[in-house]
Amino acid sequence: MTSLPSSLPSSLxxxxxxxxxxxxxxxxxxxxxxxxxLPELPERYRDHPELFERVEECQSPVFLFVDVSAEGRVGxxxxxxxxSPTTRGFASILAQGLSGLxxxxxxxxxxxxxxQLGLTAAVSPLRLRGMTGMLWRIKRxxxxxxxx
Amino acid sequence: xxxxxxxxxKFQSYAHPERLVTTGWLEAHLGMPGLVVVESDEDxxxxxxxxxxxxVKVDWHTELNDPVxxxxxxxxxxxxxxxxxxxxxxxxxxIYGDKSNWWAAYALWVFTLFGHSDVRLLDGGRGRWxxxxxxxxxxxxxxxxxxxxxxxxxxxxxxxxKEDVLAHLGKPLIDVRSPEEYTGERTTxxxxxxxGALRAGHIPTAASVPWSRAANDDGTFRKLDxxxxxxxxxxxxxxxxxxxxxxxxxxxxSHTWFVLKHLLGIPHVRNYDGSWTEWGSxxxxxxxxxxxxxxxxxR
Numbered sequence: 099m100t101s102l103p104s105s106l107p108s109s110l111x112x113x114x115x116x117x118x119x120x121x122x123x124x125x126x127x128x129x130x131x132x133x134x135x136l137p138e139l140p141e142r143y144r145d146h147p148e149l150f151e152r153v154e155e156c157q158s159p160v161f162l163f164v165d166v167s168a169e170g171r172v173g174x175x176x177x178x179x180x181x182s183p184t185t186r187g188f189a190s191i192l193a194q195g196l197s198g199l200x201x202x203x204x205x206x207x208x209x210x211x212x213x214q215l216g217l218t219a220a221v222s223p224l225r226l227r228g229m230t231g232m233l234w235r236i237k238r239x240x241x242x243x244x245x246x
Numbered sequence: 247x248x249x250x251x252x253x254x255x256k257f258q259s260y261a262h263p264e265r266l267v268t269t270g271w272l273e274a275h276l277g278m279p280g281l282v283v284v285e286s287d288e289d290x291x292x293x294x295x296x297x298x299x300x301x302v303k304v305d306w307h308t309e310l311n312d313p314v315x316x317x318x319x320x321x322x323x324x325x326x327x328x329x330x331x332x333x334x335x336x337x338x339x340x341i342y343g344d345k346s347n348w349w350a351a352y353a354l355w356v357f358t359l360f361g362h363s364d365v366r367l368l369d370g371g372r373g374r375w376x377x378x379x380x381x382x383x384x385x386x387x388x389x390x391x392x393x394x395x396x397x398x399x400x401x402x403x404x405x406x407x408k409e410d411v412l413a414h415l416g417k418p419l420i421d422v423r424s425p426e427e428y429t430g431e432r433t434t435x436x437x438x439x440x441x442g443a444l445r446a447g448h449i450p451t452a453a454s455v456p457w458s459r460a461a462n463d464d465g466t467f468r469k470l471d472x473x474x475x476x477x478x479x480x481x482x483x484x485x486x487x488x489x490x491x492x493x494x495x496x497x498x499x500s501h502t503w504f505v506l507k508h509l510l511g512i513p514h515v516r517n518y519d520g521s522w523t524e525w526g527s528x529x530x531x532x533x534x535x536x537x538x539x540x541x542x543x544x545r
Contacts, residue, residue: 130291181344183291221290222307 155231158182261511296382342368430535443526
């Protein structure tokens with residue numbers, strides 16, 4: 099077995115290991131579970147579409163917003179339509195896997211994390227690139243908000 | 247065993263009304279022996295979220311495409327897939343999907359490569375079924391045992407390869423992508439991620455007729471007189487023409503292929519599935535940018 103990069107925060111490493119422990123078909127089932135569990139937006143962000151950034155790399159309308167608390171903890175908030183479950187699943191993985199981490203930990207997440215989930219055979223490259231786009235945008239927002 | 251055709255009035259003016267069914271007809275015929283309903287979506291998980299009762303899923307990426315070579319499965323692969331879905335050679339297959347039936351039309355076109363005779367589209371697809379408040383389920387229906395024969399794929403009739411397109415220049419070519427992709431402003435549909443074409447523009451002489459012009463807002467096909475105005479009058483296509491349609495990876499052009507072949511009844515229509523992701527990256531093939539179709543001469 100090839101050794102996997104160790105720089106992943108434990109939350110993401112756990113998600114990755116869950117995916118890799120399954121056969122291809124069950125990986126999709128797990129992705130569907132993530133899709134169903136995309137966290138609702140917190141009340142304070144619900145009516146503020148202007149805060150959100152569209153993920154242009156995704157064909158479905160996916161919107162992201164990142165906040166960084168005074169203690170330097172990252173919160174990732176995302177919306178994606180129910181009729182785009184794959185994209186929703188990706189957003190959910192990132193929202194659940196990155197929220198609560200420090201800015202530094204988020205910025206150190208390898209850009210190819212989406213390719214480590216073992217989904218390349220089941221999900222078209224176009225989709226996975228959408229997730230890469232989400233991660234990239236999240237990291238950019240974290241960088242901007244950590245400086246300020 | 248074939249299931250009776252949908253006698254809906256809207257379809258009767260089309261060249262091949264037997265290629266379409268309405269949502270009402272499908273709902274009334276669910277569970278009928280000989281009928282298999284297939285959902286084929288762009289999103290690999292959408293079927294799992296909820297599908298038409300009894301429908302099976304066929305995924306374009308993991309099931310219709312060869313996993314290694316950029317091609318479709320072979321005869322044995324297709325037979326195995328059909329048996330996994332409970333489809334017999336004489337089944338009536340009704341396909342529906344998301345995105346105005348792009349992938350459903352693509353699947354129908356692949357079924358055609360294997361000569362499956364009775365394959366139809368649900369007019370309006372998944373979107374219309376849901377908009378009308380019809381039932382969806384997450385339950386998977388039991389798949390009956392079938393014995394689909396191994397039939398070799400026939401790429402000579404409805405499929406075009408790059409070499410065929412090069413030899414075809416001068417005869418009607420339809421580019422069904424968005425105007426921005428046609429002119430060369432971009433290589434992907436607006437709001438779509440890049441799928442890896444190195445150059446932008448269109449194949450010389452191709453007419454720009456975006457696929458969406460054939461569809462109403464609810465995803466159903468436009469009526470015959472509207473389609474005639476677009477494709478015969480405006481694009482100048484006639485029954486004597488050999489036509490090739492292309493897009494980016496062959497899914498949107500399957501939609502147009504269906505319209506030209508089955509609704510307008512133009513006999514010789516092929517889909518170039520390599521489409522722009524092949525042409526736009528191939529070495530020394532001619533490309534034209536801008537809004538004009540351009541000439542066949544190389545630069």
